[in-house]
Each structure stands twice: as structure tokens, then as C-alpha cells.
Amino acid sequence: MLPPFEIHQPATPAEAVALRVRHGESAALYAGGSELLLAMKEGLGAFEHLIDVKTIGGLDTLALAPDGAALVIGAAVTHRALERSPLLRAHFPMLADMERQVANARVRAVGTLGGNLCFAEPHSDPPTALLVHEARVVLHGGAGPRRLALADFLVGPYESALGPDEILTHVEVPLPPPRAAAAYLKFGLHERPTVGVAALLVPDVARGAVAEARVAIGCVGPVAARLPEVGHALRGVPLATLEAGWPAAETAGERLDAVGDLHGSAEYKRAMAGVFVKRALAQAARRARGGVGGHIGAPHLADT
Amino acid sequence: MSRLEIEAPPPPDRRLRLPTTVNGRPVTLHVVPEAVLLDVLREDLGLTGSKRSCDVQVCGACTVLLDGLPVSACAVLAYEARGRTVLTIEGLASEERLHPVQEAFLAASGFQCGFCTPGMIMAVTAMLDEAPAATPAEVREHLRGNICRCTGYVSILAAVAAAQRALARTGA
Numbered sequence: 401m402l403p404p405f406e407i408h409q410p411a412t413p414a415e416a417v418a419l420r421v422r423h424g425e426s427a428a429l430y431a432g433g434s435e436l437l438l439a440m441k442e443g444l445g446a447f448e449h450l451i452d453v454k455t456i457g458g459l460d461t462l463a464l465a466p467d468g469a470a471l472v473i474g475a476a477v478t479h480r481a482l483e484r485s486p487l488l489r490a491h492f493p494m495l496a497d498m499e500r501q502v503a504n505a506r507v508r509a510v511g512t513l514g515g516n517l518c519f520a521e522p523h524s525d526p527p528t529a530l531l532v533h534e535a536r537v538v539l540h541g542g543a544g545p546r547r548l549a550l551a552d553f554l555v556g557p558y559e560s561a562l563g564p565d566e567i568l569t570h571v572e573v574p575l576p577p578p579r580a581a582a583a584y585l586k587f588g589l590h591e592r593p594t595v596g597v598a599a600l601l602v603p604d605v606a607r608g609a610v611a612e613a614r615v616a617i618g619c620v621g622p623v624a625a626r627l628p629e630v631g632h633a634l635r636g637v638p639l640a641t642l643e644a645g646w647p648a649a650e651t652a653g654e655r656l657d658a659v660g661d662l663h664g665s666a667e668y669k670r671a672m673a674g675v676f677v678k679r680a681l682a683q684a685a686r687r688a689r690g691g692v693g694g695h696i697g698a699p700h701l702a703d704t
Numbered sequence: 705m706s707r708l709e710i711e712a713p714p715p716p717d718r719r720l721r722l723p724t725t726v727n728g729r730p731v732t733l734h735v736v737p738e739a740v741l742l743d744v745l746r747e748d749l750g751l752t753g754s755k756r757s758c759d760v761q762v763c764g765a766c767t768v769l770l771d772g773l774p775v776s777a778c779a780v781l782a783y784e785a786r787g788r789t790v791l792t793i794e795g796l797a798s799e800e801r802l803h804p805v806q807e808a809f810l811a812a813s814g815f816q817c818g819f820c821t822p823g824m825i826m827a828v829t830a831m832l833d834e835a836p837a838a839t840p841a842e843v844r845e846h847l848r849g850n851i852c853r854c855t856g857y858v859s860i861l862a863a864v865a866a867a868q869r870a871l872a873r874t875g876a
Contacts, residue, residue, distance in 0.1 A: 437781070438760050441779075
């Protein structure tokens with residue numbers, strides 16, 4: 401049973417912000433409810449006011465920015481809309497594949513990207529995948545709009561940089577460099593993943609090697625994060641080496657701030673992180689060698 | 705001293721007016737904001753086909769279709785159904801005959817205890833409405849979110865395949 405609350409229906413970001421300011425900690429932002437309502441059922445959060453951001457105009461848009469440099473995703477766009485978006489499929493096939501495998505069809509039908517990022521559940525797929533795309537969040541608040549790198553928005557478990565007088569309105573995902581190829585792999589024995597790894601490679605086509613690499617890990621530690629040292633170490637590595645299984649990947653998880661929980665011990669998670677970094681790099685390398693747009697392949701989920 | 709009867713003022717009515725359509729019939733309900741769709745269907749409308757099991761969007765026993773999309777009625781506020789259509793297992797059959805997916809589950813014995821069956825059938829119906837020619841791999845992927853502890857799933861997958869054949873024959 402849910403505790404009693406009142407639902408508010410703001411029409412604009414400013415109205416939603418005013419409601420947050422008026423009701424303070426007794427109010428929660430509400431979108432799909434796929435995380436919030438479960439937490440409230442478990443008694444992990446009691447709110448007298450839910451602010452329904454879905455009634456705000458424009459938060460369900462999914463379009464390229466006017467300059468064509470980024471995809472702009474409204475905070476209330478559902479996982480289902482993302483998984484089926486031709487724009488996402490065309491420009492960010494790895495993100496479309498990742499979205500297709502979030503939770504289950506029912507969660508995807510109601511759960512939103514903005515809700516996912518604001519709830520900041522550590523065992524989640526989108527933050528990890530968005531980190532290698534260097535996504536930004538757009539926040540609206542009393543002091544006007546501001547943009548934050550997603551890496552700075554994700555603070556810790558169930559904690560984001562969203563201010564008490566702000567709401568998340570959009571997520572911006574810059575178009576990847578030409579010929580970039582990406583992969584997202586996850587593994588888990590429960591409903592939520594134990595480890596999620598995203599890799600994005602920009603190839604130096606003439607040399608058949610890595611020009612730039614971005615690797616991120618989620619679910620293992622308190623918050624999804626990039627592994628900059630792995631990215632540096634990958635520069636100049638031949639794509640063929642990655643495809644065959646890059647031995648150095650095995651140590652990628654060794655220094656992670658892993659948290660032991662229901663999904664596995666810290667030691668187990670570190671070991672699995674290495675395994676899945678190696679596999680994600682192999683898959684991204686295969687796609688990079690396969691040519692532009694060669695991201696769409698067989699299902700690449702080592703999952704339940 | 706006279707004994708005055710004291711009566712507290714009635715609590716304010718917190719209920720929301722909720723016009724919606726359930727199984728093809730327009731209804732206007734009055735629900736508290738925190739009511740989940742499953743409770744309204746089961747308790748207010750007597751539609752007890754949708755089951756509560758895990759209560760956390762994992763098992764699929766409470767699957768109903770909201771504007772054609774599968775949702776967990778246990779974790780969706782009834783408020784979300786305002787102005788939309790809800791389809792439950794009770795609304796699937798026509799007066800004369802069962803829905804082809806129901807027929808297929810019967811013919812293939814795609815159930816044992818039957819507790820997951822309404823949710824399973826609604827999940828399959830939603831999938832086949834959208835992707836009648838879904839591959840076996842796609843079917844398995846879609847049904848990942850519906851748990852059955854009896855059958856081992858083989859007979860359920862056989863039922864889905866049979867439903868696909870039946871729907872292809874009738875062109876439905």
C-alpha cells in the first residue's frame with residue numbers, strides 16, 4: 401500500500417520548480433513512477449506531494465538539436481519510446497540496444513530517462529551507456545537553466561546534483577565522432593544488472609588502431625563512472641588485438657570502488673568488470689572494423 | 705449536565721474524478737491519488753483476473769494493457785488511466801469466443817496453477833498486436849518480464865507459437 405499523497409500537475413518547468421520550493425522535502429518529482437512508487441511501497445520514502453512532470457509541455461520530445469550536433473531527449477521520454485526511436489537507432493544504435501534491454505516491457509512502457517537519471521539507482525543501464533557518449537543534462541531552476549555533464553550530475557547512490565529548486569528537463573547526447581562504434585554489455589542474475597560496461601571506440605582507420613577510447617562501468621560501484629586510465633591505455637592499440645581479447649582489460653576492474661551487495665561481492669564484481677570490459681571492447685572493435693554504422697548486430701547481452 | 709454528542713467533521717474527500725475506459729466500457733471512477741490501478745480493478749470493479757504477486761514490477765502477474773501497452777497494474781497509479789483505455793484479461797474474449805491467444809494457451813496447456821496466466825496472456829497479446837511475426841528469440845526476450853514457477857516455460861512458448869499460427873490463418 402502507498403501512503404497518502406496529493407498529485408500536482410504543473411504545466412511549465414517554472415510551475416514545477418515553484419511546487420518543489422513550496423513543498424520542500426515533502427514533495428517528490430514523479431514521472432513514470434517505476435522507481436519512486438516501489439521505494440514508497442517499501443517505506444523508503446514518504447512524500448505528501450507528487451509533482452507529475454509529465455504534464456509539463458515539451459518534456460516528451462525527442463529530436464535533433466537545431467544545429468544537428470546533439471540528440472535532445474525530453475526528461476519524460478519513456479524507455480519504450482527510446483528503444484523504438486528511428487533517430488536513436490540511426491545515430492546511437494548502442495543506446496537503442498541498451499534501452500531495448502532495460503528491465504522489462506512494462507517498466508519500459510512507463511519508465512522515463514529523466515526519472516531514471518534523477519533517481520540515480522546504481523544498478524541501472526542508461527547512465528553507464530550515456531557516459532561514453534558524454535551526455536549532458538539540462539536543469540531548470542530558480543536561477544535559470546544550466547547544463548551539467550552527466551558525470552557531474554551523478555553524485556552517488558540515489559543522489560544527483562539536482563538542486564532542491566530545480567528540475568531536469570532534457571538530456572543532450574552529442575553525436576559521436578565519425579566512424580565511432582560502441583557496445584554496451586551487461587550481466588546479472590537478478591532483475592537488475594550486477595555489472596554494466598559501455599565502450600566507445602573512435603578508430604584511426606589508416607592504422608587499424610584506436611584513436612580514442614571511452615569506457616564506463618556501472619552497477620559495480622556506488623555510481624556509474626568513466627575509466628579514464630583504461631581509455632588512455634587503449635590509444636594506439638590495434639583493433640584486431642581488441643577483437644581477439646585485450647589482455648590488459650582483465651585488470652580494468654582491480655581498482656574499482658566496488659560495493660558488495662545482493663548482486664555479488666565486491667571481489668566478484670571487480671572480476672566480472674574485467675571480463676565484461678574485455679568483451680565490450682571486442683564487440684566495439686568488431687563494429688568499428690565493420691565500417692560506419694556497423695553497430696547493429698546480434699543481441700549482445702550476456703544476461704539472465 | 706446534558707451529554708452532548710460530539711461528532712468530528714468528516715475528513716475532506718481526497719478522491720480524484722477518474723474518467724476512463726475499462727474493457728471497452730467508459731466508466732467514471734473516484735479514487736484516492738495513491739490508489740494503484742490493480743486495487744481499483746480488483747476492489748472497485750471486481751475484475752480479479754489481474755493478480756498481485758511480487759508487487760514490485762518484476763513478475764508480470766498483474767499485467768494489463770494501458771492504451772495497448774503492457775504495464776504492471778501493481779505499480780501504476782490509477783490516476784494514469786484518466787482519459788485512457790485499460791484492457792484486462794476479462795475484456796479479451798468476445799461474447800462468443802475466447803481470444804486466439806487464450807485458445808492457444810488452452811490448447812497447448814500453457815499453464816499449470818494458472819496464477820501467472822492472465823498476465824502472461826496480456827503480455828503475449830500486446831506483443832503479437834505489435835509484432836505478429838515475432839521470432840522465438842524475440843518472444844523469449846519479451847516474456848523475460850513474466851515469471852511462471854510451474855511450467856518451465858516450454859508449453860508457454862508453444863502456446864505463443866500456436867497463437868501466432870492461428871492469428872496468421874485468420875489474418876487477425
